[in-house]
Amino acid sequence: MKPYIAHELPLQNLDYRRLLELVGEANAALAKYDGLLQGIVNPAVLLSPITTQEAVLSSKIEGTQATLDEVLEHDAGIQMDVFKTQDILEIVNYRRALMLASDYLRDRPISLSLIRQMHKLLLDSVRGKDKEPGEFRRDQNWIGAKGCTIDQATFVPVSPLQLQSALDDWAQYIQDNDIDALLQLAVVHAQFELIHPFKDGNGRIGRLLIPLFLYQKKKLASPMFYLSAYLEENRDAYYEGLARISQADDWDGWIAFFLKAISVQATENAKKVHEILALYEAMKQRIVSITHSQYSIQILDALFDRPIFQTTELVKRTDIPKQTLLPLIRQIRESGHLKVIQEASGSRPATLAFSELLNIAEGRKIL
The missing domain is CATH 1.10.3290.10 (Fido-like domain)
Structure with a gap:
């Protein structure tokens, strides 16, 4: 050839x-x-x-x-x-x-x-x-x-x-x-x-x-x-x-x-972007309601940027003090918006997932 x-x-x-x-x-x-x-x-x-x-x-x-x-x-x-x-x-x-x-x-x-x-x-x-x-x-x-x-x-x-x-x-x-x-x-x-x-x-x-x-x-x-x-x-x-x-x-x-x-x-x-934007607007209201924190939108943006994360990594990425951020993440987790991928163990932090966003990106339920 x-x-x-x-x-x-x-x-x-x-x-x-x-x-x-x-x-x-x-x-x-x-x-x-x-x-x-x-x-x-x-x-x-x-x-x-x-x-x-x-x-x-x-x-x-x-x-x-x-x-x-x-x-x-x-x-x-x-x-x-x-x-x-x-x-x-x-x-x-x-x-x-x-x-x-x-x-x-x-x-x-x-x-x-x-x-x-x-x-x-x-x-x-x-x-x-x-x-x-x-x-x-x-x-x-x-x-x-x-x-x-x-x-x-x-x-x-x-x-x-x-x-x-x-x-x-x-x-x-x-x-x-x-x-x-x-x-x-x-x-x-x-x-x-x-x-x-x-x-x-x-x-x-x-x-x-x-x-x-x-x-x-x-x-x-x-x-x-x-x-x-x-x-x-x-x-x-x-x-x-x-x-x-x-x-x-x-x-x-x-x-x-x-x-x-x-x-x-x-x-x-376009359909996916519509769904993501709708989720973002809905989560703005929910996270403010859940945490009553000045850091609500900063946390939300971090979740959208990396929807699977370790808690200690999120502290570094957001520059929110650890003693402030971890209780807020716990509140969001307990509300059902974050799922556990891996529990904390010893010095290893917990790994959590923002499943609603992942399911939209994947086009099917994965978490």
Whole structure:
């Protein structure tokens, strides 16, 4: 099988009549979601569990087995077995790479330098750490069954001799404006996956680029749009759509799939944000009523930022004096709003969970 030859961008001869309605639906759904984001004072805190859930699902597509609550338990300091910890660290790195890029984009556009930084962080001390983190590949790679030869591969990405040229064209395309930003994003994501510039981690970097691109193009007030739930649920169609580009030049089919994914996921994301905002407003009243404390809102924000926590860690994070905070947490716990993950034992503090928020982020009851 010969290496893939990257299409020249922007694409020509797309079937805009087929895609026009899907473009309109995707833009409308995304605009509604962005309207919600713009109404949140601190989305990074309030929607923190959704960000972690995106990291969980994007990594799951690549084979990790950790869940949202396990990642948050790890964040809280609960020890896991070595295999579970390895999966969790991959997810934590994904989240760190997103935060790094979000900070970078405040005053600079997406660049190949940023992508290399993200990749280096993504593979830091985890599976793939021996695959030259932060470096574009210098060898030919291929995709197929484990142990297959290049002749047995299902896909052979761009030749290393053509890689830099393909990446430069791709990076320039990101800075330009195509006929529509969401249609352009579909092309950006697919072209990156087909170029496959790294030895490992290409899928995760490609999915990380989705909210970053939308933020750069001012389609979102903050880079917090997560598509991995849809892509994980429709994993076969996701990979088949990418494969049909290389096999049959079916860009129209891929773009149609991607636009539908945006429409469906924007609606689902908006529903979750509505539920989280409603919970936040309800909990403001409840915690004030329960604690009668000047620290009520500060505690609530900390619960939303990290809904699984150890009590001593919460003291450090809020700077509320321990002798003041612990009785307030006990009151909230006794009211039924916090569940015990791990009781205090000896010098080990209790680990508690704000289950109502976790269940919304997960989309089902987990605690």
